Amino acid sequence: MIGTLYFVALLSSTMAWGRVGLWSEGRNETGGGGGDRCTCDAFLPSSTFPIKDLVAVQQAAGEISHILDLEMGKMEDYETKLTVYAEKIIKLTVDIEEMEKNPDAYNDADLEDTKVEIKQVEALIKELQLSITGSTTVFESLHIQITAMVVTLNRLEKTYDKNVVLATRREYIKVQLQLEECERRHQELFNPNIGSCAHTGIIKVSKPIVSQLNAHLNSGYKYGGWGKDSKPVPDRESMYWYSGYSSGSIVDIRFYTNYKNLILRNHFQHYNLHSGWIGTGNNYIIRDNTLYYQINNPFGLAKLNFTSVKYDSRVIPRASSRFSYANSPNQNFDFAADETGLWVTYATEESSGRMVIAKINEPSFGVEEEWQTSVYKPGVNNAFMVCGVLYAVRTVDIQTEEIFYWYDTKTKQESYISIPFERFQEKFSNLDYNPTDQKLYMYNDGYYVNYHLWFNHTAKATVEPPLVLV
Template sequence: MLPVLSVLLLLLSPAVAWIPVSDWESGSVSSSVGEAGQCICHVYLPDTTFPADRVQQMQEVSKDLLVEVDIYMNKMVGYEGKLEVYLKELKDLTVRVSVLEGSSESYIKLDFELLRIELREFEALVSQLKHSLNSSSPIFDSLHTEILNMTNIVNQLESYDQSNLLLIRYEFAKLQKKLKECQEENDIIEPDIGNCNHTGILSISKPVVIQLNAHLSPSYQYGGWGKDSKPLRGYESMYFYGAYNTPAATAFNLYSDYDKLILRSAFKTHSLSSSWRATGNNYIVHGNAVYYQHNSPFSMTKLNLTSSAFDYRVIPAASARFSYSYSADQNLDFSADEIGLWVMYASEESKGKMVLAKINEKSFGIENEWKTGVFKEVAGNAFMACGVMYVTRSVDLSNEEIFYAFDTKTGEEKQLSIPFQKFQQAYSNLHYNPTDQKLYMYNNGYYVTYNVKFDKE
């Protein structure tokens, strides 16, 4: 056995003095007899070593986290600076948009949507022409490629400024011209311009939408446009346009050719004073003069585009009470064809039925009249072609038809059904031009044309 002193010293040793009694009782202390017969006590101490390696690892992790926090804080500072720049740019952009929206020269999203719609229609037209002609000509592939390119340009330039819009419309007009040529080859074979060796209108082509009016405003829904039906030499390509936001007109703009019309670059503007203000929208240009309706006094008026001189003639029988169905004040409707110059109106004597009158261009007077059997107020509009008056009416929101014809050569009238599509529901001006055998329509602020196909048989 171990001497008593040795046991006491062992018990008082710092290494074991603090061990709980429970550890002793639970077998943390054991004894054995050595080789010399002495008593040996075995004490198993708990793991009380301080985890210095773990603390060091945590310190290193903490340092890494602090570095990352500093990096993210620096990024936040940078983002804050960029955000201030973006906010300033956004404010500047808001101001630019406000200025653009308030400008009379501004354009609207409808322009680009219209371009997309028209491009899709042209793509369908190319496919239709290719199928109807059963042709695999490279021209169709070329046109299809141009349509795809124009679609990409529209998408890219939608957010650009006004000058780019004019550029795309110019390119669009050139593409449209090619498509019209293809359509003419399919719809009209060798048109006999200036002659009337046919039995009347056979069909009207699909509408060709040129563009929104020169004011670039859909509110200018009343007006007219087209070409001189009897142009002076050197003015064969001239176009005219006049419109307002009421059934009236205060000015007529002249464009030297089709490209200038598209670019809205007028070479001359005739402003109308209050004493010569135009009323109604069924005016035309014929022989370098604008013929339009004037209400004080109620008369047909002539404006010479060269001298800017005015003249007027009162038609005693004409009434200001009867108008076309689409809008008010469309009382005197002027038209020109291969035969000459005409005016259509209704009178109290005819009880609202249309009267057709031939105008003597030299005397600016009425030389002949015909009473027809169609009521003016049920008609959408009317025009003359080869001495025959054709009257239109609405079929539904998207379609119109020529339903009546009166032949001045025979005095006969006919009920017809020649349908054609409208671009939009209402229009204020429709007239035929004998120089290219086209119908010119001013449809709710847009320039629209149609090819006219005559029955050669």
């Protein structure tokens, strides 16, 4: 006769996650007079939901949001001061010019008043300089914290129910957008040199700024690119684009109205590149609402305008398909855009694999001029253009890249430098400079990553960029 059926559930005292994972059945013959007993033990998984990790991310998001509110308040204060002091400087300039023209019309008291006003302006300048340094340090620290948040949230989403993590990810998106807005305001106030080439070159690259995993939520999509239009059409100045795939092929592209929608994966346009338009190489860019990219049949350059949906292609007879970047095959042509226009780099058999820089005429899609460099393309991970200067990048170690070489197309001079910067993941397939915000955009093992650049604005640009060791 079968006796009482009962269940013994071994429950953890902490918050357990998941359904009952294992049932075991057994028969006990030794019950004291109670007959046979059938026991079933229910075991819950040994892993528990890491609520502490989630709470830590939420707390970090709150702290970052508070810091950014303070930074925005500082900038609003400086904006007011700058307006007032700009008016003072104009008035001072007029007063000083009048004093120089007619010194006898002014007494010692007038001169003392003018000196006081000059000192007030000098004090504000010093205050702003300290603020720039302080805010930059704050932003770098916040980017490190946000990167850690990204890693934690991605780990939790892969392991646990995404709906549970969603509320915290919303907090992350909020602080990410706050930081983006704060940096934009800071840049507008303290960096009026966007679009200017009155500098002597790059002197520093920031820590990697990691947005998130690609829009496909697929870590297998290691090939691709993302960024902003380097010459945006009206009303699309805030637009971002993304394309990714599991191989080097370019099969589609998505457009997002702004950074927020990029983070939320909410695209407003999606183009599939059908069989006649599919490209390769992962060295493509968007410029003037046009995709510039490499094709293999025939081997050459292609462009697809998304406004007119017009396709065009060109062949450069001397360009070789044998020489690619070190990271991956088929990166034979590399498009780039800077303050001076559109470029493409490649290697030829005549150059024995050394990189050639070509300036592209955008309306005709033809090559205007070429420059021969001495850097061997298979020894380069990627390259980009800034103000007519080619910068080449190579790997230093498992975590570090280095801008190691430049070539100036204006002077035809070249040299080796060392400006190291950090990668987020081991390999990347796309690295491009955007002149609209002076940032580097990297597609790093499926993640959106970007970098701030610092330039030497301390003196007028000379004919030869300096050798900078950082």
